[in-house]
Amino acid sequence: xxxxYIPRELNVSSLIQQRSLFLLGPRQTGKxxxxxxxLRIPSEQVYNLLDRGLLLRLMADPTLIRQEIExxxxxxxxxxxxxxxxxxxxxxxxxxxIEERGIRFLLTxxxxxxxxxxxxxxxxxxxxxxxxxxxxxxxxxxxxxxxxRAMFNGLLPPHYLSSDPxxxxxxxxxxxxxxxxxxxxxxxxxxxxxxxxxxxxxxNTRIINYTNVGNDAQVPRQTVQQWFQVLKDTLxxxxxxxxxxxxxxxxxVTSKFYLFDLGVVRFLRRLPKITPALNEFGEFFEHFxxxxxxxxxxxxxxxxxxxxxRSTSDFEVDFLLDETxxxxxxxxxxxxxxxxxxxxxxxxEGIIRRAILVCTESRPRRKDGIEIMPWDYFLDLLWKDKLxxx
Numbered sequence: 408x409x410x411x412y413i414p415r416e417l418n419v420s421s422l423i424q425q426r427s428l429f430l431l432g433p434r435q436t437g438k439x440x441x442x443x444x445x446l447r448i449p450s451e452q453v454y455n456l457l458d459r460g461l462l463l464r465l466m467a468d469p470t471l472i473r474q475e476i477e478x479x480x481x482x483x484x485x486x487x488x489x490x491x492x493x494x495x496x497x498x499x500x501x502x503x504x505i506e507e508r509g510i511r512f513l514l515t516x517x518x519x520x521x522x523x524x525x526x527x528x529x530x531x532x533x534x535x536x537x538x539x540x541x542x543x544x545x546x547x548x549x550x551x552x553x554x555x556r557a558m559f560n561g562l563l564p565p566h567y568l569s570s571d572p573x574x575x576x577x578x579x580x581x582x583x584x585x586x587x588x589x590x591x592x593x594x595x596x597x598x599x600x601x602x603x604x605x606x607x608x609x610x611n612t613r614i615i616n617y618t619n620v621g622n623d624a625q626v627p628r629q630t631v632q633q634w635f636q637v638l639k640d641t642l643x644x645x646x647x648x649x650x651x652x653x654x655x656x657x658x659x660v661t662s663k664f665y666l667f668d669l670g671v672v673r674f675l676r677r678l679p680k681i682t683p684a685l686n687e688f689g690e691f692f693e694h695f696x697x698x699x700x701x702x703x704x705x706x707x708x709x710x711x712x713x714x715x716x717r718s719t720s721d722f723e724v725d726f727l728l729d730e731t732x733x734x735x736x737x738x739x740x741x742x743x744x745x746x747x748x749x750x751x752x753x754x755x756e757g758i759i760r761r762a763i764l765v766c767t768e769s770r771p772r773r774k775d776g777i778e779i780m781p782w783d784y785f786l787d788l789l790w791k792d793k794l795x796x797x
Contacts, residue, residue, distance in 0.1 A: 412444045413546050413564070416790070417539055417706045419513070420446065423485055427505055427512040432539035433643050433667060434583050437564045438515045439489055441539060448487050448513070451479065456490040469496045473504060485511050492516040520591055520640040537709075538642060540702040541668050542567055544783070545790045554782075558681035558691045561670015562698070576674040580604070584643065584671070591637050599626050603634050607644070607666065608675035612690050612697070614661050614717075615646075635664065643667045645701055650714035650727045653756045659717045665697050683767070689738040693725055696736045696765055696782065700726060703789050711795075722752035729795050731760045734785075740767045742779050750777055760796060 415437065422428055423446075432438055439455070442448050454472065456462045465471055476486060486504075488497060491514040504510045541562035544552070550568075560572040569575045589600040603624040610620060621631040638644030647663040666672050669691055673681060681691050704711045712730055717723040726734040733753050737746045742764055750762040754776070762777045765785045772779050780788075788794050 411568075412440065413542070413550065415441055415445060415539070416543055416546055416702075417441070417537060419537055422535060422537070423511055423513055426535060427501070427514070429491075429536035430513060430515045430539060431536060431642060432515075432517065433563075433641065434517050434587075435563045435565055435579065436539045436541055438539050440564070442487055442489070442513065442515070446485075446487075446513070448485055452485060453487045453489060456488065456493040462493055465497060466494050469494070469500050472497060473500045476504060476508070476510065485513060487513040487515070489515050490517070492518055492520075517587075518591060518641040520637070538705045540698070540705065543699055543702045543706075543790075544786045548783075554692070554695065555680060555682060557695060558669045558673060558688075561668040561673070563668055563670065566668075566670050572670060573674070576670055580671065580674060588637060588641055588643060591641055596626075599624065600634065602626075603631065605675050607635070607638065607664070608672045610664060611666050611672050612694050613663060614659070615664050616661075638666075643671075645697075647697070647726075648714050650716040650730070652730075652758070653716065653718070653753070655756055656718035656720060656722060656752060659719060663715055665694060665701075667698070669694060669698070683738065692738040692767075692782070693736040696734070696785075697726065699786055699789060700728060700734075707792060708795075716749075716753055718752065722749045724749045724753050727753075727759070730758065732795055733759045733762045734765060735763070736765045738767060740769075742766050742768060742774070747775065747777050751775070761794075 606623045617631045621628040645665045651658040714727045725736045
C-alpha cells in the first residue's frame with residue numbers, strides 16, 4: 408500500500424521565490440519528503456548529501472556543483488542541497504551562483520552548528536531561514552489523533568505513523584540523539600552523554616539547574632551547560648526565557664527547558680502510555696501546548712517572543728505569547744479558582760490583553776475575565792491566527 412503524505416503547515420514557497428533559504432530541523436522531521444512532495448523540486452535540482460558517493464565527490468572538488476548547474480543552464484531556478492552541514496565548503500559556491508546566476512538555493516540541515524563552528528560563509532545575509540518541526544495538530548487532527556497517541560508515539564512523522572513506535576524511538580535515541588548529537592558537542596564519553604539525555608528528559612518543562620543535572624548525570628556543570636547548548640543548536644531542545652518586566656511582583660530570571668518531541672521524552676524516561684490517570688499527564692499536556700506555540704511562531708510569525716512568568720512568591724503562568732497573551736495550561740476537566748491564580752496575578756500588572764486557561768473541559772467559557780478553552784479549541788484559534796489580536 409502506498410504511503411500517505413500528510414501536507415505540512417510550513418509554507419516556504421513564497422519565501423523561496425524571493426531569496427535563498429535555510430530549512431533546518433532535527434532528523435526525521437520530514438525535510439526531504441517536504442521538498443519532494445510539497446515543493447516538488449525536480450530530482451536533477453536536488454543534491455542529497457546523504458548519498459555518500461555524491462558527498463565524497465563534492466568534498467574533493469566543491470566547484471563541481473557550479474559546473475553541473477552551469478551545464479544544465481539552471482539560471483533563475485531553485486536548487487536544493489540536502490544536509491548542507493555535511494559539506495560546508497559548498498556555501499562559497501552557493502554564494503557565487505546566487506550573485507552571478509540569480510539562482511535560489513534551498514539548503515537543508517539538521518544543524519547550523521557545524522557550519523558556524525567551521526567559520527564558513529552563511530550566505531552573507533542573502534538568505535533567510537525556517538525550522539521544520541515534527542507534526543503539529545492541524546496536520547494530523549484527521550489522522551486518528553489523540554493526546555495519548557501523541558504522547559506515546561511522539562510527533563516525528565515516521566514515529567507518529569509507525570506500527571512499532573517503541574522500536575523506532577529506541578533506534579532514534581541510540582543512533583541519532585546519543586551518537587550524532589554527542590558528536591556535535593564533541594562528547595567522547597557516550598555513556599555520560601546518554602545519562603545526560605535521560606536527565607535532561609526528567610527536567611523537561613522545568614527551570615534549569617545545571618548543577619543538579621550535572622550531579623545526576625555525573626558530569627561537571629560546565630559540560631552540562633555545553634551539552635544543553637548543543638541540544639538547542641541542533642533544535643532538539645528549546646530554552647524558554649523568563650519574563651522579567653513585572654513591577655508589582657519580582658520575577659524569577661532562570662530559563663526553562665523543553666525537548667522537541669513528546670515521544671522522545673517519554674522513551675528517555677522509560678514511561679508507559681501517558682493517560683490522564685498518571686501524574687505525568689499534566690506535564691506532557693503542557694509540553695504539547697508549548698510545542699504547538701513554538702511551531703506556530705516558527706511557521707507563521709518568526710521572532711514573536713515567547714516567555715514564561717514566575718514570581719518569587721510562586722505565582723506562575725506557563726506561557727506569555729507576544730508579551731500580550733497569557734496562557735496557563737491545566738490538565739483538568741473542571742477549572743477552579745485555584746487554577747487561575749497565576750493569570751490573575753499577571754493581569755494585575757496591566758500588560759496583557761488576553762488571559763487564557765487551556766484545559767480538557769469540553770466547551771469554552773469565560774470566568775472573571777479569563778477565557779477557559781478546551782485544548783483543541785485553543786489550537787484552532789492559534790492556527791487560524793486568531794490568538795494575537797491586532
